[in-house]
Amino acid sequence: MKNIISNTYSRKFRGISTFESEAESIYFLLPFKFHSISIDREVLVNEIGDYLIVPQGTAKAIVHREIDFSSNLYRDLVANFFISPTPVPELLNVISTRYRTKKKSLGSFTSLHIFVVTLRCNHSCHYCQVSRAAESKSEFDISYKDLDAGINHMFLSPSEELTVEFQGGEPLLAFDKVRYAVERIQLLNEDFKKEISYVICTNSTILNDEILLFCKNYNILISTSLDGPAFIHNANRFKSGRASYDLVIEGIDRTRQALGHDKVSALMTTTALSLKYPKEIIDNYVENGFGNIFLRPISPYGFALKNQKKNHYQTAEFLDFYKQGLEHILNLNAQGVFFKEDYTSIILQKILTPFTENYVDLQSPTGLVSSVIVFNYDGFVYASDESRMLAEIKDYTFQLGHVTQPYEELFLGDKAKQILNNGVAECLAGCSDCAFLTYCGADPVLHYATQNDMQGHRAFSIFCKKNMEIIRYLFEMLDIRKGYVESTFQSWIHKPAA
Amino acid sequence: MDVLASTDELLQFIVNEDIYSETVIFKTIYWLAPIASFDILKFPPKSFLITARPNTASFSEEIKKEIEIQLRKGLVDFKVRDLINQETSSVRSMIIAKAFDNDGFLDIEPQSQISDPIGFDPTR
Structure with missing residues (x-):
């Protein structure tokens, strides 16, 4: 190093011709x-x-x-x-x-472990992908034995960071199972010493002081469903007795008081009715104190397919909804309201930073099995939440086996390998040449569900159509509306939602 | 690319194989599958014959025009992509191999000298 430096001639800047040559x-x-x-x-x-x-x-x-x-x-x-x-x-x-x-997600293997503790539910949402069971039918709860086996598998994951998500049905109808699982995981983790976070996905209608105290003690996050204003939410998420919307808002307020404002998040599902009201839905989230929204299309799986009139729409219609929503959100930000759209933020993180988000749908190789696993109420193990939705209509293509089987058979078996082999976007026709490959992912479940082929044909793919247009649209905005739009986008990926 | 036939039931195009490879043609028509079904045949001495048939009863004038425009654009774009892929496949393999080289077997020293373009020598 010293010799090379001493070979230089002077400290003066040299003319551009110094650096030009034939070779260059x-x-x-x-x-x-x-x-x-x-x-x-x-x-x-x-x-x-x-x-x-x-x-x-x-x-x-x-x-x-x-x-x-x-x-x-x-x-x-x-x-x-x-x-x-x-x-x-x-x-x-x-x-x-x-x-x-x-490709950081490849380094840690399965981190998100979903436990479907019960199929019982107190709602009758027309877009629900799984068959729900009546509130009293406890035979649809996971057994302690299967819960133990799932927890043991979870600790075999090489990932140092684990997320445990309790889903249903309505998981709080089986709160005894949630409590048991958390306490057992905490006990075992005294030896494993992993970073563990907990999420309960609940409709928030049966949260009580006992549950909230438990959540506070174990730093459990609440993820709830809010589809927008009452006239949309109640139409989408029917509950006999009292209207769901009022109960959800009460539940959100109660959770914030008990756990803190940032301990509750909400997810919306876009139905045919929602398509007409992007602004109203977003404004409802703002009014209810949320700093973000995930404009999420309906998943074309399971029982959601049975109610075509309410649940079916074209990808182009969703894209219009998304763009109107995004424009409204940008206007809110221009008025000084920090508010972000989550799917956009995930993609922007990939576009504007060297890093990536571990969002299962936008991973290649696919995040199925390698990032997420589902232990269903009946003890069967699935590659993702969407996989068990298919199983509810008797399609067990993505069933990896039973929780009582050895870890290697479930996570590294032939079925898991088949799914992973079909989930490498770099090797898929149509994806391998795509400029947006780095920002996108592979989704074998969606392509199987919609085209009966895990790889799918990109020209017919609703996944491809949606992501290609969203990413193109974001680039167009970054190009022609740089300045304010880009600085707003940057704030979304560097600042957490309120 | 030349248009050989254009009716409501059939579109045919001749593509010079010295300019566009079979791979480029297949990658182009892949994206047109929702609007037509395609056959590719060798067309001696040095061309390919692309035949498009309607997915519905017949082609509209609008669809016929759309297919021709998309074919012309797609062939050029996929040819450029093909050239990039051919030229960069080795470097791409090196990038990926090194990215997952956990044991450092593929570590190499930079081949050129370390330069000092602004002439700053901290030893002087």
């Missing part, structure tokens, strides 16, 4: 992809998710060596790892490290 006018391509985002603009995306938005035809010009090496574009392309002055880039190690960072 020849550049070498690094792996990148491109996609048209408007009539006259295209986005270039490299292997590690860095992007440049450029005029249409730039990718072709790069490949045909038509880029002027004294131009800013040339410098941007070199600096952002689209081309290299050397056949093997000097910073290959940096690119590889960045690639590894983008």
Whole structure:
């Protein structure tokens, strides 16, 4: 190092000609992809998710060596790892490290463990993907034996960070099972010493002081369902007796008082009715003190398919709903209300930072099994929540086995391998050439459910259509409305929701 | 690409195989599957014959135009993607192999000298 430095001649800056040579006018391509985002603009995306938005035809010009090496574009392309002055880039190690960072989820294996403690429920939501059982039918609760076996499997995961999610039905109808599971996990973790977080997915209608005290003692988060204003929520989520909306809002208030404002989050499901009211739904979330919303389409699984009139709509209709909602949210932010859309934030994290989000639907290789696992009430183990929804209509394609089987048979068995083999977007037709690959993922369950093929055909895929358009739209916004929109987007990925 | 036939039941295009490979053609028509069904045949001496048939009873004029536009654009785009893939497959393999090289077997020292473009020598 010392010799090299002492070979320099002076401290003065040298003219540009010093750095120009014949050799430098020849550049070498690094792996990148491109996609048209408007009539006259295209986005270039490299292997590690860095992007440049450029005029249409730039990718072709790069490949045909038509880029002027004294131009800013040339410098941007070199600096952002689209081309290299050397056949093997000097910073290959940096690119590889960045690639590894983008695939971080592979390093830890299964972290999210969902326990379906009961199928019993006190609601009759028309979009519910699973068959619910009457409140009194305790034979639809998970057994202590299966609960123990699931917990034992969970501790075999190499992941140092575990999330335990209790689902139903309405899991608090089987609160004794939730309590037992948490206390047993805490006891066993005295030896395993893993970072464990808990979430109860509840409709919030039967939360009481005993449950809330328990949640406070174990720092359990509450995830509830709120579909928007009462006229939408109650139409979507029917409950006999009292209207669901009033009970949910009471439950949210009560939880915040007992656990803290940030300990409760809400999820909405977009039905055919919701499509007409994006602003009203978002305003309802703001009014109820939420700093974020997940504009989530209905999952085309299980029993949700039975009520086509209320639950079926075209992807294009959802995209209109999403764009109207996003525009409204940006307007709220412009007025000083910090509020973000969660799906957008997940994608923006992938676009605007070197990091990634461990969101199962947008992972490649798929997050099924390798990020999430479901222990169902009957002891059977599924690759994801959506997988058990299929099983409710007697399709057991994604059933990995029974919880009493050994860990290796469930998590590393032939079924798990089959699912993973079909869930590598880099190897899927249509995905492997896609510029948005780094930001997207593979979803074998959705493609199986909609096309009877785990890989699916991208040109017919609602998953592809939705994600391609959302990501294209975000790039278009970053291009033509940079400044305020970009700074707002940046705030979403760097600041947690209120 | 030349149009060989254009009726309400059939569209045919001739594509020079010296310019567009079979891979490029297949990747292009993959995305057109929702609007037509395709057959690809060798067309001697050095071309491919692309035949499109309607998924419904017949093609509308609008769909025929759409297919031709999408084919022309798709062939060029996928040709560019193909060139990038061909040129960068080795570097891509190196990036991925090194990314998951947990034991450091693939570590290499930079091949060039470390430069000091602004002439700053802390030893002077």
